[in-house]
Amino acid sequence: MKTVNIALLGCGSVGGGLVSLLRDQHEQIRRRCRVDLRLRKILVRDSERIREGVDQTLLTDDPEEVIESADLVIELLGGLEPARTMIRNALVESRNVVTANKRLLAVAGTDLHDLASVHRVRIGYEASVCGAIPIIRILRSHVNCLDVTQICGIVNGTTNYILTRMAEDSSTFAESLEEAQRLGFAEADPTLDVGGIDAAHKLKILAELAFDQRVCLDDVAVTGIEAIDGSDIESARRRGKVIRHVARAQRRGDRIEMSVAPEELPRDHPFAAVRGEENAILVCAAGAGEIFLRGKGAGSLPSASAVLGDVCDVATSN
Amino acid sequence: MKTVNIALLGCGSVGGGLVSLLRDQHEQIRRRCRVDLRLRKILVRDSERIREGVDQTLLTDDPEEVIESADLVIELLGGLEPARTMIRNALVESRNVVTANKRLLAVAGTDLHDLASVHRVRIGYEASVCGAIPIIRILRSHVNCLDVTQICGIVNGTTNYILTRMAEDSSTFAESLEEAQRLGFAEADPTLDVGGIDAAHKLKILAELAFDQRVCLDDVAVTGIEAIDGSDIESARRRGKVIRHVARAQRRGDRIEMSVAPEELPRDHPFAAVRGEENAILVCAAGAGEIFLRGKGAGSLPSASAVLGDVCDVATSN
Numbered sequence: 001m002k003t004v005n006i007a008l009l010g011c012g013s014v015g016g017g018l019v020s021l022l023r024d025q026h027e028q029i030r031r032r033c034r035v036d037l038r039l040r041k042i043l044v045r046d047s048e049r050i051r052e053g054v055d056q057t058l059l060t061d062d063p064e065e066v067i068e069s070a071d072l073v074i075e076l077l078g079g080l081e082p083a084r085t086m087i088r089n090a091l092v093e094s095r096n097v098v099t100a101n102k103r104l105l106a107v108a109g110t111d112l113h114d115l116a117s118v119h120r121v122r123i124g125y126e127a128s129v130c131g132a133i134p135i136i137r138i139l140r141s142h143v144n145c146l147d148v149t150q151i152c153g154i155v156n157g158t159t160n161y162i163l164t165r166m167a168e169d170s171s172t173f174a175e176s177l178e179e180a181q182r183l184g185f186a187e188a189d190p191t192l193d194v195g196g197i198d199a200a201h202k203l204k205i206l207a208e209l210a211f212d213q214r215v216c217l218d219d220v221a222v223t224g225i226e227a228i229d230g231s232d233i234e235s236a237r238r239r240g241k242v243i244r245h246v247a248r249a250q251r252r253g254d255r256i257e258m259s260v261a262p263e264e265l266p267r268d269h270p271f272a273a274v275r276g277e278e279n280a281i282l283v284c285a286a287g288a289g290e291i292f293l294r295g296k297g298a299g300s301l302p303s304a305s306a307v308l309g310d311v312c313d314v315a316t317s318n
Numbered sequence: 319m320k321t322v323n324i325a326l327l328g329c330g331s332v333g334g335g336l337v338s339l340l341r342d343q344h345e346q347i348r349r350r351c352r353v354d355l356r357l358r359k360i361l362v363r364d365s366e367r368i369r370e371g372v373d374q375t376l377l378t379d380d381p382e383e384v385i386e387s388a389d390l391v392i393e394l395l396g397g398l399e400p401a402r403t404m405i406r407n408a409l410v411e412s413r414n415v416v417t418a419n420k421r422l423l424a425v426a427g428t429d430l431h432d433l434a435s436v437h438r439v440r441i442g443y444e445a446s447v448c449g450a451i452p453i454i455r456i457l458r459s460h461v462n463c464l465d466v467t468q469i470c471g472i473v474n475g476t477t478n479y480i481l482t483r484m485a486e487d488s489s490t491f492a493e494s495l496e497e498a499q500r501l502g503f504a505e506a507d508p509t510l511d512v513g514g515i516d517a518a519h520k521l522k523i524l525a526e527l528a529f530d531q532r533v534c535l536d537d538v539a540v541t542g543i544e545a546i547d548g549s550d551i552e553s554a555r556r557r558g559k560v561i562r563h564v565a566r567a568q569r570r571g572d573r574i575e576m577s578v579a580p581e582e583l584p585r586d587h588p589f590a591a592v593r594g595e596e597n598a599i600l601v602c603a604a605g606a607g608e609i610f611l612r613g614k615g616a617g618s619l620p621s622a623s624a625v626l627g628d629v630c631d632v633a634t635s636n
Contacts, residue, residue, distance in 0.1 A: 025463055142624075145343055145351060146626070146627075289450060291450060296606070305605035308464070
């Protein structure tokens with residue numbers, strides 16, 4: 001059986017979830033994927049701190065040591081640097097990479113994909129968009145042979161949680177945001193989420209895959225949900241509508257139109273039933289028609305499960 | 319660029335849809351999948367009959383001629399024979415196979431998969447369950463590394479169409495069935511559909527993939543929808559419920575419990591919004607949580623799109 005040595009960069013919420021899945025699913029992965037995944041090193045800022053369920057001897061704060069230990073590098077640091085440099089180094093040394101870093105992919109995805117192609121290695125990034133929902137996989141394979149006409153989704157759990165609370169408990173925007181932060185759905189600095197920038201990053205990743213062409217982040221018309229208040233939600237409700245924060249990309253001739261904005265949707269729209277921190281995606285492709293997907297868009301284990309799926313794919317593919 | 323020669327067995331509704339997709343998507347498939355798919359022969363009963371959009375010179379009624387023309391054989395004949403013998407012959411001669419034949423897979427899937435494994439070729443069967451919904455792909459890859467605890471779905475468009483009509487138009491069972499036949503959703507002999515046998519076939523295919531073990535068709539407790547009448551639906555509605563025909567498989571210790579039966583579901587259950595001939599699937603896997611999928615479960619182009627996705631996968635994989 002093939003053994004694949006894994007280095008993990010970052011051991012926060014998703015990293016911790018991945019460590020536990022790698023342990024719990026080790027035998028199943030050996031049996032079903034016929035690969036022996038060995039976690040060799042974990043890069044952390046403080047290698048002295050005890051992390052529950054994590055083997056202390058794997059921790060290191062030395063970036064070079066961690067990359068050298070691996071055939072496959074999993075990047076869960078988030079943000080642009082040092083993630084970008086470490087992924088580039090791994091690719092240049094012909095190591096496969098799996099990442100959940102939507103911001104980095106939105107900003108530097110083309111460069112990283114080109115580098116992977118030159119060095120004949122792969123980048124898996126299912127976990128970068130919509131957590132446990134396998135939308136990247138579906139765009140890369142199932143509908144890859146079809147003309148996609150539109151893709152839209154609820155791709156940010158924080159804004160959906162806030163809008164749901166405001167509609168169902170009559171909470172204010174501020175109260176709902178605070179609750180989301182308390183529950184760990186929202187970042188300490190929620191600007192990227194509530195302002196729609198995080199959703200725009202994800203939309204760029206989806207649109208480039210769906211339409212097989214480069215798109216520009218600046219071409220996404222972004223409106224956040226900061227200006228939504230109780231009266232907007234109540235007014236929508238009176239007209240049989242619900243407000244959802246929707247990321248949308250569609251082909252218009254040669255152009256790809258992209259927006260992230262609060263939209264009023266009819267109560268029987270599939271997105272209307274997507275509540276709390278859930279995510280959902282609707283893809284329209286020639287022949288297939290509409291395919292709707294819904295699931296956990298974030299969180300330790302859901303995101304880690306998508307990372308693990310990529311790891312198994314990449315580990316068994318070459 | 320690699321050229322893959324294709325033989326098509328059967329040119330009915332799905333076959334005709336596939337011929338048009340192979341033509342319309344030919345350039346996109348060359349560009350995105352880097353493979354040149356060439357349809358070489360089509361096996362039909364009457365090779366003299368004109369079929370709109372189908373090149374008459376490809377038609378033949380000679381089974382040997384058609385198989386010999388191909389690297390990849392697409393079986394869309396349906397039923398057990400001659401489909402089984404022709405697929406076996408193709409596999410033994412190391413030709414890849416793509417099929418939409420759920421009945422054959424439910425009855426003889428193990429034998430065919432073993433044969434494919436011995437001859438180092440692949441069988442694609444996404445179109446055998448839930449048309450355009452990529453559930454086979456997701457079970458084979460995305461959640462393959464996770465413990466699946468349950469999979470359930472609305473996997474038969476005919477029974478869902480009938481139940482929807484009965485609830486929304488107060489039509490009788492007989493009127494709704496007749497309407498489904500008129501629209502082409504239901505077979506001339508609807509016994510396999512309304513009796514739940516077709517759903518049981520699909521459930522067996524899903525359960526074996528999800529739980530990675532053989533299950534027996536006889537172990538599916540099957541109840542059709544023939545006994546459902548307007549008063550059942552009305553009574554459910556008064557209690558805030560809807561009736562759906564649900565196929566369900568779940569792990570209980572070492573056993574897999576399987577059933578196909580009408581179930582009363584709360585109005586906010588994801589299946590309650592699945593109307594008409596649509597299909598839907600809910601998979602629960604450790605870590606990922608619930609993943610819900612919904613889309614066109616049958617019909618010429620939706621089923622053909624799933625066949626085409628498999629064809630591209632298989633054609634590019636070896």
